[in-house]
Amino acid sequence: MYKVVIGLEVHCEVKTNSKNFSSARNTYSEYPNENIDTVDIGLPGILPVANKDAFRKSLKMALALNCKTPDIVMFDRKNYYYPDLPKGYQITQETKQVGVNGYVMINVNGEDKKVEINNIHLEEDTASLDHFGNYSLIDYNRAGVPLLETVTEPCLHSADEAITFLEALKGIFLYTGVSEARTDRGQMRCDVNVSLMEENATELGTKVEMKNINSFNNVRLAIEYEIKRQTEILKSGGKVMQETRRFDDEDLKTYPMRSKVDAVDYKYYIEPNIPPIKIENSLIDEIRSEIPMLQYERIQKYMNEYGLSRYDSDIIVRDKKVSDYFEETIKLKVNPKSSANFITTMILGYLNKYEKTIDELYLTPQMLCELIHMVDEGKISSKQSKQVFFKCIEENKEPKIVVKELGMTQITDDKTIRDIVIKLLDERPDLIEDHRKGKNTFDYFVGQVMKQTRGQANPSITANIIREEMEKR
Amino acid sequence: MKTILELRKELDESKITSDELFKEANLKAHKYQDEFNSFVTILDEKKEEKSDSLLSGIPYALKDNFSTKGILSTASSNILKDYVPVYDATIYKKLKSAGALLVGKTVLDELAMGGTGTTGHTGIVRNPWNKNHEIGGSSAGSACAVALGIVPFSIGSDTGDSIRKPAAFGGVVGFKPTYGRISRYGLFAFASSLDHVGCFTRCVKDAAIVTDVLKGKDERDMTSLPDEDIKYIDVIDNDIKGKKLFYIKEITDPELYKEAGNETLEILNKFKETIKRCKKIGFDVEEVSFDEKLLKAIYPSYMTISCAEATSNNSNLTGIPFGPRGEGNNINEIMFDARTKGFSELIKRRFILGSYILQRENQERLFKNAQRLRRIIVDKMNELFKYYDAMILPASGGVAPTFDSEIDRMSDRYLILENHMAIGNFGGFPSITIPNGFVDGMPIGINITGRVFEDGLTLNIANKIEEELGYKGLIKEEYDV
Numbered sequence: 019m020y021k022v023v024i025g026l027e028v029h030c031e032v033k034t035n036s037k038n039f040s041s042a043r044n045t046y047s048e049y050p051n052e053n054i055d056t057v058d059i060g061l062p063g064i065l066p067v068a069n070k071d072a073f074r075k076s077l078k079m080a081l082a083l084n085c086k087t088p089d090i091v092m093f094d095r096k097n098y099y100y101p102d103l104p105k106g107y108q109i110t111q112e113t114k115q116v117g118v119n120g121y122v123m124i125n126v127n128g129e130d131k132k133v134e135i136n137n138i139h140l141e142e143d144t145a146s147l148d149h150f151g152n153y154s155l156i157d158y159n160r161a162g163v164p165l166l167e168t169v170t171e172p173c174l175h176s177a178d179e180a181i182t183f184l185e186a187l188k189g190i191f192l193y194t195g196v197s198e199a200r201t202d203r204g205q206m207r208c209d210v211n212v213s214l215m216e217e218n219a220t221e222l223g224t225k226v227e228m229k230n231i232n233s234f235n236n237v238r239l240a241i242e243y244e245i246k247r248q249t250e251i252l253k254s255g256g257k258v259m260q261e262t263r264r265f266d267d268e269d270l271k272t273y274p275m276r277s278k279v280d281a282v283d284y285k286y287y288i289e290p291n292i293p294p295i296k297i298e299n300s301l302i303d304e305i306r307s308e309i310p311m312l313q314y315e316r317i318q319k320y321m322n323e324y325g326l327s328r329y330d331s332d333i334i335v336r337d338k339k340v341s342d343y344f345e346e347t348i349k350l351k352v353n354p355k356s357s358a359n360f361i362t363t364m365i366l367g368y369l370n371k372y373e374k375t376i377d378e379l380y381l382t383p384q385m386l387c388e389l390i391h392m393v394d395e396g397k398i399s400s401k402q403s404k405q406v407f408f409k410c411i412e413e414n415k416e417p418k419i420v421v422k423e424l425g426m427t428q429i430t431d432d433k434t435i436r437d438i439v440i441k442l443l444d445e446r447p448d449l450i451e452d453h454r455k456g457k458n459t460f461d462y463f464v465g466q467v468m469k470q471t472r473g474q475a476n477p478s479i480t481a482n483i484i485r486e487e488m489e490k491r
Numbered sequence: 492m493k494t495i496l497e498l499r500k501e502l503d504e505s506k507i508t509s510d511e512l513f514k515e516a517n518l519k520a521h522k523y524q525d526e527f528n529s530f531v532t533i534l535d536e537k538k539e540e541k542s543d544s545l546l547s548g549i550p551y552a553l554k555d556n557f558s559t560k561g562i563l564s565t566a567s568s569n570i571l572k573d574y575v576p577v578y579d580a581t582i583y584k585k586l587k588s589a590g591a592l593l594v595g596k597t598v599l600d601e602l603a604m605g606g607t608g609t610t611g612h613t614g615i616v617r618n619p620w621n622k623n624h625e626i627g628g629s630s631a632g633s634a635c636a637v638a639l640g641i642v643p644f645s646i647g648s649d650t651g652d653s654i655r656k657p658a659a660f661g662g663v664v665g666f667k668p669t670y671g672r673i674s675r676y677g678l679f680a681f682a683s684s685l686d687h688v689g690c691f692t693r694c695v696k697d698a699a700i701v702t703d704v705l706k707g708k709d710e711r712d713m714t715s716l717p718d719e720d721i722k723y724i725d726v727i728d729n730d731i732k733g734k735k736l737f738y739i740k741e742i743t744d745p746e747l748y749k750e751a752g753n754e755t756l757e758i759l760n761k762f763k764e765t766i767k768r769c770k771k772i773g774f775d776v777e778e779v780s781f782d783e784k785l786l787k788a789i790y791p792s793y794m795t796i797s798c799a800e801a802t803s804n805n806s807n808l809t810g811i812p813f814g815p816r817g818e819g820n821n822i823n824e825i826m827f828d829a830r831t832k833g834f835s836e837l838i839k840r841r842f843i844l845g846s847y848i849l850q851r852e853n854q855e856r857l858f859k860n861a862q863r864l865r866r867i868i869v870d871k872m873n874e875l876f877k878y879y880d881a882m883i884l885p886a887s888g889g890v891a892p893t894f895d896s897e898i899d900r901m902s903d904r905y906l907i908l909e910n911h912m913a914i915g916n917f918g919g920f921p922s923i924t925i926p927n928g929f930v931d932g933m934p935i936g937i938n939i940t941g942r943v944f945e946d947g948l949t950l951n952i953a954n955k956i957e958e959e960l961g962y963k964g965l966i967k968e969e970y971d972v
Contacts, residue, residue: 056578060807062571062679063558063580065712097803097849101822106806154822156811285849287858290684290800292713 020214020252022245023222024180025172027209028187030197031143031163032072038142038164039066039109046203050157058162060104065291068093072164073116073295075196076140078305079166080117082190082312083135088114090296093140093289098282101156102144110141110167112286114294123314124186126179128328133183134171141165146204160204166196172211172222177241184208184234189313193338201233208237212244214252223248224258228265228272240265243272316341324354333362339376340366346383347390356390364407380414381407389417396476398426430476432483435467438475439483442466443491450491460484492964492971495549495643495697502548509548509592513537516550516594519641523970527617527639529632530595531555532563540590545700545724547590552636552645555596556603558677559583562593566679567611568601570808570815570833580677581709582646582688589704594642597632601838603648603681604801605629606656609894610837618660620933620967624891627657630691634661637691640966644692644701650681651793652886652912654689655924659936660891662926662965663691664957666698668946670919671716673702674709682800685793685916693964695925695954699723702946716944726947727954732773734952736939737879738766739781742907748888755888755908757930762885765927765937765960769883772959774952776883779875783907788864790910793917795848795861802845808833869918873943881941881952884911886924890933915940921949926962934965 037044040057047053057064073091080087094112120135145161147154168187174180188206191197199206208231213223226244231237243265248258263272311319313335320331335341340361347357365386369376381389389406392398398406398421409420421427429435442463443450449459463484467475493501501507520533529552539548553559556566558576565571579587586593598611608616608631616631618624619638626635630647634657637645647654649667658665667689675686690701703722709715741747745759769776810816810829817828834842848857875882888908915922915938922940929935939956941949957963 059812061558061576061578061813062556062564062566062574062807063576063675063677065676067711067713095803097806099806099809099823099826101809101811101826104807104812106809107803158812283851285803285846285851285854287799287803287849287854290714 019217020223020249021217021219022175023172023213023215023225024174024176024241025211025225026168026170026174026180026183027211028168028184029143029207029209030166030168030187030191030199031205032075032140032166033195033197034069034071034075034164036069037162038069038072038140040162041067042162044163047159050155050159052159054158054161058104058158060106066109066289068292068295069164072140074305075194076116076138076164076166077297077302078194078309079168079191079196080120080138081302081306082194082196082309083117083120083122083138083168085117085120085135085138087117087297087302090114090294091116092294093292094286095289096141096284096286098284100144101154102147102161104145104158104161108142108144109289109292111139113288115139122183122186122190124179124182125314125317125328126182131179133179133186134173136169136171138166138168141167172213172225177238177245180210180241181234181238184237186313189335193310193312204232207232210237210240210244212241212248214245214248214258224260226258226260226272227262229262229275231265236265236267239270240272243270247272310338313341320354320358324348324358326354326358330358330362333366334358337376343376343383347387350384350387352387352390353394356394357386360386360390364404368411380411385410385417392417392421396430396478397421397428399428402426425474427474428476429471429474430479432479435471435475435480436483436487438467438470439463439480439487443487447491450488453488460488492640492693492966493643494694494964495545495692495700498549498643499545509539510537512548512550513592513594516592516642519639520552520595520636523639523641526622527619527635528614529597529616529635529639529641531565531567531598531611531613531632533595534562534593537592538587539592540588542588542590544589544591544704546586546704548592549590549644550592550594550642551586552595552597552633552642553583553586553593554599554603554630554633554645554647556599556648556679557583557596557646558679559593559596562596564596564679565612566602567599567613568834568838569612570810570829572612572815574814578677581674581711582705583677585704586646591704595636597630597636597645599631599633600629600653601835602679602801602805603629603650603653604797604838604841606651606653607892608632608635608657610835612835615894618891618933619970620662620891623893624933625660625894627660627891629653630657633691634658634663634665637661637663637693638966640970640972644690644697646688646690646705648678648681649687649689649916650685650797651910651916654687654691655886655912655915655922655936655938658691658924659886659926659938660934661691662929662934662936662962663693664695664698664923664925664953665689665691666695666702666921666923666950666953667915668702668706668921669716669943671712671714672921672946673705674707674712674715676709676711680800680804682797683804684800685797685913687916687919693966695923695950695957696724696727698923699727699950699954702950706946721947723947723950727951729951731952731955734774734881734948735879736769736774736776736881736883736952737779737875738762738776738883739786739911740778741781741783741786742884742911743778748908751888754890754930758885758888758890758935761928761930761935762937765956766883768959769956772955777879779879781871785864785868785871786907786911789868789913789917790906792861792864792868793910793913794844795857796865798841798845799848799858800845802842802849805842865917868914872914872918872920876942880945881939881949884938884940885927886912886936886938890930890935912938912940919943921946923949923953925953925957925960926965927960928962
C-alpha cells in the first residue's frame with residue numbers, strides 16, 4: 019500500500035456589495051453580462067480600486083484560519099492570455115498575502131487533526147465561458163468578483179480528511195459571514211493535488227493536479243479515482259507523470275490537460291496601480307473581535323461542558339443560527355440535553371420538512387425554555403409537549419397559552435389528589451383488604467384517580483399518595 | 492501668439508467668443524493637417540459646458556490615448572483603429588465641466604511607446620519649425636498642435652519624457668506634475684508606475700492654470716494624491732531669491748562631449764548662459780556630481796521597467812471583448828492573429844522584450860535589478876532635494892532630429908544627455924521643460940525638475956526663469972496668423 023498525500027487549493031467567492039476592483043454589483047444573476055463595469059471587461063485606461071469590505075473580510079478569514087497577517091498587504095499581477103480574463107492578467111496576491119501559516123482543527127471520524135494552511139490570499143474571479151458547437155459565449159458577471167484562495171499544505175491523507183476539511187472550511191466561511199460558500203452556484207471550487215508515496219519514504223511522490231472541481235462529492239470521487247489510477251501505475255512499476263488533469267463529472271474519471279513542460283509562467287509582478295496597504299494592529303484587533311466561536315470549538319464545548327454526544331453537537335453546529343439558538347436557551351438555564359434533544363428532533367425535523375430556517379420559527383428560545391421547564395416540572399408530559407410545540411408554531415401562540423387552551427395542565431396539588439384518594443379508599447374497604455392479602459388492587463385506584471381527573475393528575479404524585487393512604491389504614 | 496490668460500481676458504471682455512475661438516482652431520487644425528498630421532480626429536462640432544473656470548471657452552487638443560466617450564480613441568494603433576470608448580477619462584470629464592473646447596484627438600507614437608512621432612498608424616508628425624525634422628514623441632500631435640498655434644494648450648502623457656522632449660523640440664512648455672497629482676483613470680496604460688498626465692502650453696503660467704483644473708484626488712485612481720488647498724497660479728509669482736538649483740556635472744560638462752558636433756556644444760553653451768541668468772535673478776545654482784554609472788543606467792532601467800509593464804498593460808488587446816476580431820481555428824489562434832495584425836513591429840519587439848524580462852528565470856536579473864537601480868537613483872535625487880529646490884538641465888543633447896538621423900541619436904555619447912528626463916518618471920518628480928532659445932533655427936529647451944509634491948514651487952521657479960529668458964509664446968512667424 020502507498021501513503022496518500024493530498025493538498026487543496028480552495029477558491030471561495032467573498033460576499034460583498036460590489037466587485038473586488040470595480041463598482042459593479044457582486045450578486046448572483048441569471049442574466050449574462052448584467053453586472054459589469056468598464057473595469058470588468060478590461061477596457062483601455064481602466065484602473066482597479068480595491069474593495070475595502072472584501073479586504074476586511076479576507077483579513078477576517080485569515081484570522082479565523084489562525085494565520086499570521088502581514089504588516090502591509092500588496093497585490094500582484096498574474097499574467098496569462100485567456101478569454102475569461104479580460105485584462106490579460108488577474109490581480110492576486112503573491113508577494114504579501116493576507117494570511118500565512120495558519121491551521122484548521124477538524125475531526126475525522128472521531129479523531130482530531132490539525133490541517134495546516136500555507137496561505138490565504140485575495141484575488142479576482144474570471145468570467146465564465148459557455149462552450150457550444152462551434153462557438154463560445156462569455157459572461158462577465160463573475161469577472162472581478164472577490165475570490166479568496168485557501169491553500170493547504172500537503173497534509174491530508176484520505177478523501178475523508180479532504181472532505182471533512184472542506185466542510186470545516188465551508189463552516190468557517192458561513193460562521194464568519196465571509197461567503198455564502200454555495201457550491202451549487204460555483205461560489206466554492208477546488209483544485210486538488212494528489213500524490214502517492216511509499217509507506218516509509220521521506221520524499222513526496224510526483225503530484226497530479228486536478229483543476230476546478232465544483233462539488234465536495236466530486237472532490238471525493240476525483241481523489242478516489244486518482245488514488246486508484248496512480249496505485250495501478252506504481253504497482254506495475256511505472257512512473258506517475260507530473261501534470262494537470264481534468265475530472266470529468268460524467269464518467270467520473272480524470273483526463274490529462276497539460277504536462278509540467280507546458281506549465282504556464284505567470285510572470286507575477288507587483289500591481290502598480292494599488293499602493294501597498296498598511297495593516298494597523300487596531301484593525302486586526304477589531305476584526306478579531308468580530309469572529310464568533312467557530313464550529314470546532316462549539317462542538318468541544320457542547321461535549322465537554324454540556325455533556326452532549328458528538329452526534330448531537332455536530333447536528334446543532336451545522337447551522338450557526340441553530341447553534342446560536344441553542345446557546346440562547348442555555349443562557350436561560352434550561353437543561354442542555356433537553357434543549358439539544360428538542361432542537362435536533364422536533365425543531366430541525368420541522369424545519370427540514372417545510373424547508374424553513376430557524377429565524378422563521380415562531381417559537382423563540384424563551385418559549386422553548388418555557389416548554390421544557392413545564393416538562394421538567396411535571397406540568398405536562400413529554401408526549402404532550404410535542405402536541406404543544408406544533409400548535410404553538412401553527413397558531414403563533416406561546417406554549418403556556420396553548421397548554422391552557424388544551425386544558426393540559428397536570429394536577430400536582432397534594433391536597434386535591436389526596437381528597438380524591440381518601441374518598442375512593444373509603445368507598446372500597448374490600449379492595450384494601452385484598453391488597454393486604456397480596457392481591458394487586460393498587461392499579462385500580464390509580465385508574466380511578468385518572469378517570470376522575472380526566473388524566474390530569476400527575477401519575478407519580480398520585481401513586482405516592484395512594485401508597486401512603488393505604489399504609490395508614 | 493496668445494496665451495490662455497490673454498484669451499481669457501478677450502473672452503471676458505467680449506472681444507471674442509468661444510464660437511469664434513473654436514472655429515479658428517478647427518480651421519487651423521484642418522489647414523495644417525496634411526502637412527503636419529497633428530490629429531487622428533478633428534472635431535467639427537463645438538460642445539461647451541457652462542463654467543466659470545479660467546479654461547471656459549478655450550480650445551484644446553487631447554492625446555488619442557485618453558478615453559473619450561463616443562469619440563474614436565485609437566492610441567495611434569491599428570488594434571484600436573475603430574475603438575470608440577463607452578466612458579470618459581477623469582481629466583476629459585474635468586476639462587469638459589471646466590468649459591474647455593475639445594478640438595481634436597492627437598497623434599502619438601503607437602500606444603505611447605517611442606519618442607519620434609513617427610510610429611502612429613495614421614502617419615508621421617512633422618515639426619512646425621522645419622518639416623524635415625521630427626517633433627519628437629510620444630505626445631507628438633499634442634506638441635505640434637500647440638507649436639502650430641492651433642490651440643493654446645493640449646494634453647499629453649509622459650512615461651519617459653513623452654511630454655517634455657517634444658515640448659523642447661517644438662519650442663513650447665511641457666509639464667508633468669508629481670505622480671498621482673493628476674488622475675490616470677482613462678489614460679491607456681503604457682507603464683503604470685511611470686505614466687503621468689500633463690500638458691503643453693505656450694507659457695508656464697498657462698501650465699499652472701491647466702494643472703489647477705486637472706489635479707485632484709480621484710476615487711477611481713488609488714495612486715492619485717489627496718486634494719491640496721493651493722492653486723498653482725496663485726504661487727507662480729512668488730519670490731525665488733535664495734532658491735537653490737543644481738545641475739549635474741556628468742551631464743553638462745562640455746569636456747565630456749569633445750567629439751560631439753557643434754550643435755551639442757552650442758546647446759551646452761546656451762545652458763551655461765541660462766545658468767548665469769538664473770544666478771543673476773537670485774537663484775543659487777551649483778554644479779553637483781552624480782555617479783556616472785547610475786546615470787548610464789537610467790535608459791536601460793527605463794526600457795526594462797517600461798517594456799515589462801507595457802507587456803502586461805496591453806494584454807487586454809486581444810480582439811475578444813473589443814477591437815478587431817482575429818481569425819483562427821481556436822481561441823489562441825484568434826488572439827494571436829488579432830495581435831499580429833494589430834501591432835507594428837516596434838511594438839511587438841517591446842512586448843517580446845517585456846515578456847522576456849518578466850519571465851521567472853529573468854525577473855531577478857532584469858526586472859528587479861532595474862527596479863533597484865530606479866530606487867537608488869531616486870534615493871540619490873531625494874538626497875539632493877534635501878538641500879536643493881530643483882534640478883536644471885538641458886532637455887536634450889541636440890535639436891529635433893531629422894527623419895533620417897535616428898541611428899545617430901542612439902550612440903552612447905548621447906545616452907545620458909538624451910534620456911535623463913526619465914528621472915522625473917522614476918521618482919514621480921514634478922518636471923517641466925521650457926524653451927531656451929534656438930540652435931540652427933530650431934528650438935531647444937531646458938528642463939526643471941522639482942521635489943516630489945512641490946508642483947507649485949517647480950512651476951514658480953520655471954516661471955521666473957521664463958520671465959528672465961523671455962521665450963514665451965514662441966511660434967514660427969508664418970503660422971502666427
